[in-house]
Structure formats: C-alpha cells, structure tokens
Amino acid sequence: MASTTKKSGRGRSILGGLAFFFILMGLYFALIQAPPDAYQGEVQRIMYLHIPSILTAYLSFFIVFIGSALFLWKRERRDDILAYAAAEIGVLFTGLTIVEGSIWGKPAWGVWWTWDARLTLTAILLLIFVGYLMLRSLIEDEDQSAVCGAVLGIIGFLDIPLIHMSVYWWRTLHQPPSILRPDKLPWENVHPAMLIALSINFIAFLLVYFYLLSSRIRLGELQEEVKKTRLYGAA
Amino acid sequence: MKAWDFVFLAYGIVWSALVFYLTVLRRRCRKIEAELVRLQSPGDKKKNEQK
Numbered sequence: 153m154a155s156t157t158k159k160s161g162r163g164r165s166i167l168g169g170l171a172f173f174f175i176l177m178g179l180y181f182a183l184i185q186a187p188p189d190a191y192q193g194e195v196q197r198i199m200y201l202h203i204p205s206i207l208t209a210y211l212s213f214f215i216v217f218i219g220s221a222l223f224l225w226k227r228e229r230r231d232d233i234l235a236y237a238a239a240e241i242g243v244l245f246t247g248l249t250i251v252e253g254s255i256w257g258k259p260a261w262g263v264w265w266t267w268d269a270r271l272t273l274t275a276i277l278l279l280i281f282v283g284y285l286m287l288r289s290l291i292e293d294e295d296q297s298a299v300c301g302a303v304l305g306i307i308g309f310l311d312i313p314l315i316h317m318s319v320y321w322w323r324t325l326h327q328p329p330s331i332l333r334p335d336k337l338p339w340e341n342v343h344p345a346m347l348i349a350l351s352i353n354f355i356a357f358l359l360v361y362f363y364l365l366s367s368r369i370r371l372g373e374l375q376e377e378v379k380k381t382r383l384y385g386a387a
Numbered sequence: 388m389k390a391w392d393f394v395f396l397a398y399g400i401v402w403s404a405l406v407f408y409l410t411v412l413r414r415r416c417r418k419i420e421a422e423l424v425r426l427q428s429p430g431d432k433k434k435n436e437q438k
Contacts, residue, residue, distance in 0.1 A: 175402075183394070194390040198397045205401065244408055248401050255397040259390060360405060367412050374419040381426045 164366050171359035178356040181349035198256040200349050203331060204357035206249040206274075210312055212242030212361065213281070217309035220302035232298040233372035235305050239284050241364050246278045261325060269318040270326040273311060280308040294379075 182200035189196035219235030222228070253271065254264045265271065284304050291297035319328045331338045331350070339347055388396075 179398070183398075195393050197394045201397055201401050244404070248404055251400055252397045255393050255400070259388075259393050364405075364409065364412065367409070367416065371412065371416050371419060374416065374423060378419060378423050378426065381423065 160366070160370070164363065164370075167359060167363045167366065171356065171363050174352060174356035174359050178349070178353040181352050186346050186349035187343065192260060195256065195259045198252055199330075199346075200353040202249060202252045202256060203350060204354040205245050205252060207354065208357045208361045209242050209245035209249055209277075211358075212238045212245060212365075213277070213305075213309050213312060215365075216242060216281075216284075216305040220305035223298060223302045224306075229298075229376060232302070233369060233376065235302065236288060237365055237368035237372055239281050239288075239301075239305060240368060241361065243278065243281045243285060244364075245361070246274065246281065250274060250278060266325055268325045269322040270315060270324055273315045273318055277308065277311045277315060280304070280311060284308060 178200065182197055186197065186200070188194050215238035216235045219231045219238060223231040223235060250271075253274075257266070258264050284301055287304060288297050288301050291300060316329070316332070318324060319326055330342055333341060342350070
C-alpha cells in the first residue's frame with residue numbers, strides 16, 4: 153500500500169512537471185509565436201485557452217459518464233470516486249470556458265453574454281453539474297448519494313452532443329467548430345502556426361487535467377479510508 | 388479596453404483559477420491525511436475500539 157502510494161506520488165510529480173513545461177510552451181506559442189488573426193487581430197489569442205478548456209471539460213464529463221455507468225453496473229466505490237472527481241474538475245473547466253468566452257465575446261461581438269443556443273446549452277451543462285455537486289454533498293446516505301449522482305451524471309453528459317451540434321441545428325452567433333468539423337480536417341481550416349499553438353495548449357490542458365484528476369481521486373480515496381477507519385477502527 | 392487587455396484578462400483568470408483550485412485541493416488532501424494519521428494513532432485506535 154505504502155509503495156503504491158509512493159509510486160503514484162512520483163507519477164503525479166512527473167505529470168506536474170510535464171504540465172508546467174507544456175504550460176510555459178503553450179504561453180510562448182499562444183502569445184508570441186502564433187500570428188494574429190486576419191479579422192479579429194490579437195484578441196483571437198483567447199482561442200488557445202477557449203478550445204482546450206471546453207474539450208477538457210467534455211473529456212471530464214465523458215469520464216463522469218463512464219464512471220457513473222460502471223458504478224451503476226458493478227457498484228464499486230472506485231468508479232464513484234472517479235466520477236465524483238471528474239465532475240468537480242469538469243465544473244471548473246466549464247466555468248472557465250464560459251468566462252473566457254465572455255471575455256472574447258465582448259470585443260468580437262460587442263456583448264459579454266447573449267442567449268445564443270451554444271452559450272445557453274453550455275450554461276445548462278454547468279448548472280447540471282453544479283447541481284450534481286450539490287446533490288452529492290446534500291444527500292447524507294453514501295449509497296443513495298452515489299446512485300443519484302450516477303443517474304444525474306449520465307443525463308448531464310447527454311447535453312454535450314447538443315452543445316456540439318447546436319451551431320449546425322440553430323442559427324447562432326457562435327461560430328461553427330474550427331477543429332472538430334465533419335466536412336474538413338483541422339489543417340485544412342486553420343493556419344499551421346495556429347494549429348501548432350492550439351495543439352501545444354491542448355496538451356498542456358490535458359496534462360493539467362490529469363494532474364488535477366489524480367490529485368482529486370487521491371483525496372476521494374483518503375476520504376474513503378477515513379470513513380472506514382471511523383467505522384471499523386484502524387487495521 | 389484594448390485587444391491585449393482582453394487577452395491578458397482571460398489568461399490571468401484561467402491560470403489563477405487553476406492555481407487556486409490546486410492549492411485548495413492540496414490543502415484538503417493535507418487536512419484529510421492529518422485526520423487519518425490521528426485516527427490511526429494508538430490513542431484514537433483505543434477510542435475507536437471502545438465505540
């Protein structure tokens with residue numbers, strides 16, 4: 153047990169170091185190396201935060217979906233710990249995406265916020281998972297809290313395809329996707345220098361995400377251990 | 388506000404929020420680790436057994 157903890161701690165340190173290196177690289181490429189956009193100018197550099205953070209949020213809620221489905225199927229605590237940890241970090245990244253989008257929206261559209269289909273659906277996603285976190289902390293019975301959370305986690309994830317397709321289904325102010333397009337490959341649609349900056353920032357966000365997730369899972373495991381120790385006493 | 392002000396505002400908020408969350412997460416971990424050590428200490432072990 154002690155050696156596993158030591159190994160996972162070392163793995164987390166390596167992940168943290170790598171994340172820090174990629175953050176610095178990402179900042180250099182996003183703020184210095186990448187050219188300004190032909191139409192939007194310098195403000196388009198917010199894209200190097202905005203796209204990686206929403207993709208990271210999508211990934212996080214996909215992990216919630218998988219963890220929740222596995223928990224409902226096998227009833228193993230580790231799946232619930234994974235889903236709960238991913239939901240908390242997913243809320244953080246979704247909140248940041250909305251804030252970045254708002255800061256980008258002001259110079260690009262002239263407003264901080266508009267009731268556009270994509271923006272509204274993203275706000276709904278945030279509210280669903282804030283509700284998930286509230287539900288988890290309000291229900292005292294642990295099993296009931298885990299089951300209700302798992303059901304809400306699965307339902308909440310279903311909002312993501314709606315968010316992605318909203319720019320095709322409704323007439324929106326938000327531009328269509330630049331990267332995940334069904335008709336074009338990313339390098340056919342985005343300047344190579346911008347694509348490199350975006351890729352490096354996406355890697356940085358992924359590394360930060362997995363670093364945070366592993367730390368949050370560790371917290372969940374410790375909380376579980378404390379509960380067990382309180383119930384059955386120290387081994 | 389000029390274009391760069393919006394860019395720096397966005398980058399400042401995002402990286403500050405992530406550092407803040409990480410700091411809070413580490414503090415929560417340290418607190419729960421201390422709690423676990425306290426529960427596993429011989430004095431508390433006895434108390435738990437009595438319960």
